[in-house]
Amino acid sequence: MVDVHPDLVSAVKRVPKIPITPRTIKLQRRVYDGLARLLARRAPLAGGVAVTEMTVPEHAGDGRLRVYRPLSAPTPTPVIAWIHGGGLVMGNPVDDPQLTRMADATGATVVSVGYRLAPEHPFPAAHDDLLAAIEHLVDSPDRFGIDAGRLVVGGQSAGGGLAASMAQRLHDRGVALRGQLLVYPMLDDRTAARDDLADTEHPVWSKASNRAAWAAYLPSPPGAVDQPEHAVPSRREDLTGLAPAWIGVGTADVFHDEDLAYAERLRDAGVEATLDVVDGAVHAFEVLAPDVEISREFVAAQHDFLRKVLV
Numbered sequence: 001m002v003d004v005h006p007d008l009v010s011a012v013k014r015v016p017k018i019p020i021t022p023r024t025i026k027l028q029r030r031v032y033d034g035l036a037r038l039l040a041r042r043a044p045l046a047g048g049v050a051v052t053e054m055t056v057p058e059h060a061g062d063g064r065l066r067v068y069r070p071l072s073a074p075t076p077t078p079v080i081a082w083i084h085g086g087g088l089v090m091g092n093p094v095d096d097p098q099l100t101r102m103a104d105a106t107g108a109t110v111v112s113v114g115y116r117l118a119p120e121h122p123f124p125a126a127h128d129d130l131l132a133a134i135e136h137l138v139d140s141p142d143r144f145g146i147d148a149g150r151l152v153v154g155g156q157s158a159g160g161g162l163a164a165s166m167a168q169r170l171h172d173r174g175v176a177l178r179g180q181l182l183v184y185p186m187l188d189d190r191t192a193a194r195d196d197l198a199d200t201e202h203p204v205w206s207k208a209s210n211r212a213a214w215a216a217y218l219p220s221p222p223g224a225v226d227q228p229e230h231a232v233p234s235r236r237e238d239l240t241g242l243a244p245a246w247i248g249v250g251t252a253d254v255f256h257d258e259d260l261a262y263a264e265r266l267r268d269a270g271v272e273a274t275l276d277v278v279d280g281a282v283h284a285f286e287v288l289a290p291d292v293e294i295s296r297e298f299v300a301a302q303h304d305f306l307r308k309v310l311v
Contacts, residue, residue, distance in 0.1 A: 002202055002252040005280030011289040012203045012282055019200075020209035025089050025119065025216065032090040043097035043290055046104035048072055051096060054143075056136045061129040064114030066093045067144065068103040076141060078108040078150035078178070078310035081134050083166070085157030085284070087186070087205070087213035088118050088126065098287075105303040108310055109146050111137060115162070119216035123231045126217075130166055138175060150310050152179045152243075157205070157255075157284065158213070160185025164233035164262070167243055177243035179309035181302060184249040184283055188234035188258040189214040193223025202254040205283040210254055234262055239269035246274045246305040248298060250281025276301050 004012055016031050018024055048071050056063040070077065082099060084091045093112035103110045115129040134153065141148040153170070155163035160182040167180040191197070192211035199208035214222040218231060227235055245266055249259040256277075266273040278285070278294055286295035 003280055004203065004252050004282055005250075005278075005285075005294060007292040007294060008280065008282055008285050008289050011285070015204055015288065019206065020087060020089065020212040022119070022212065022216070025212075029090045032086060033092070036091075036095075039287060039290075040095070040097050045096055046100040049100040049103045051100065056133050059129070059132045059136075061125060061132065062114040062116050063129065063132070064093055065133060066099075066112040066114075068096075068099045068110040068112070069145065070103045070107055070109070073107040073109075075145045076147040077145060078106070078152070079137060079144065079146040079148065080106070080108050080110045080152045080154055080181070080306065080310075081137060081163075081166070082110050082112045083115070083130060083153070083155030083159035083162045084112060085155065085159045086117070087209065088158045088217040089213050090117065091158075101299075102303065102306070106306045106310060108150075108152075108306065109144060111144065118213075122217050122219065123228060126162060127165065127169070127230065130162060131169060134166060134170065135175075149176065150178055151176075152181060152306060152309060153177060154181030154183070154306075155185070156183040158186045159183075161187050161233055164245075165230055167245075168233060168236055169230055171242055179305065180243050180245045181306060182245055182247045182259075183302065184253050184255050185233075185247065185259060185262075186210070186213075186255060187232070187262050189218060189222040189227065189232050190234075191254065191258050193221075197254065202252060203282050204288070205254055207254055234258060239266050239271060242266065242269070242271045244272040244274075244309055246276070246302065248276040248278070248301065250278045250283070250285055252280055252282045254283065274305060
């Protein structure tokens with residue numbers, strides 16, 4: 001096992017150790033949702049934030065939007081398009097404790113976007129849902145009371161990888177972003193094929209689960225020479241012109257190396273990239289142990305970045 005920060009050991013021990021496989025995905029969804037509800041009950045909501053459900057009109061895919069609006073912020077507010085995690089195979093757009101705090105801390109309206117999950121809906125289903133939702137935000141700012149010219153895309157884990165892909169695709173479509181918030185993002189399928197990583201070396205999200213998740217999402221095996229354009233953000237060759245990025249990851253996270261490599265490539269392409277590496281932090285550590293100091297500092301750094309780029 002990799003070295004885990006002592007403040008996180010007890011939280012890691014409580015995480016169910018069920019690997020992702022084609023046979024366990026449906027079970028894992030129930031476990032993931034149950035754990036998320038338990039952690040949410042223990043976390044406080046930020047006051048002064050209205051939470052509403054909306055949809056993307058006439059979209060044939062997922063189309064769910066959960067909107068977190070800070071009531072004291074002047075209209076129109078900046079907007080954060082948020083993409084949930086879950087390894088591309090789990091999760092949903094409901095994350096009230098985290099996103100009410102984000103809206104309260106930044107003065108931005110946070111719109112959490114639903115998307116269809118693999119393996120029932122492999123690539124490009126999630127991309128289609130996310131693009132439809134974000135383009136709806138840009139095209140209909142009055143519906144949300146937002147300034148679409150102050151738009152950030154962000155997400156955690158698989159959501160962070162999808163946010164990186166959205167930043168690339170929106171750039172190609174001429175949609176300006178203020179930034180991209182990539183929280184321990186799932187960026188590169190080739191990590192799942194690395195021979196130097198043991199299948200169960202990393203707690204919470206292992207190489208074995210990572211491999212099964214990418215396999216459910218992609219048409220070719222993880223690490224294959226060719227993958228569809230836009231499906232894997234780290235596969236993009238030219239990163240020039242992308243929005244400023246904040247990338248945070250722990251040293252005990254299976255995504256550590258790919259996240260650092262992506263930050264370096266962004267910088268080499270002339271993109272401002274802030275990198276926050278937390279010693280001994282596992283995947284999703286600030287969700288599992290929100291009250292420890294390293295978690296509070298990690299979340300505060302995200303809010304600082306958002307306030308900076310959304311001015």
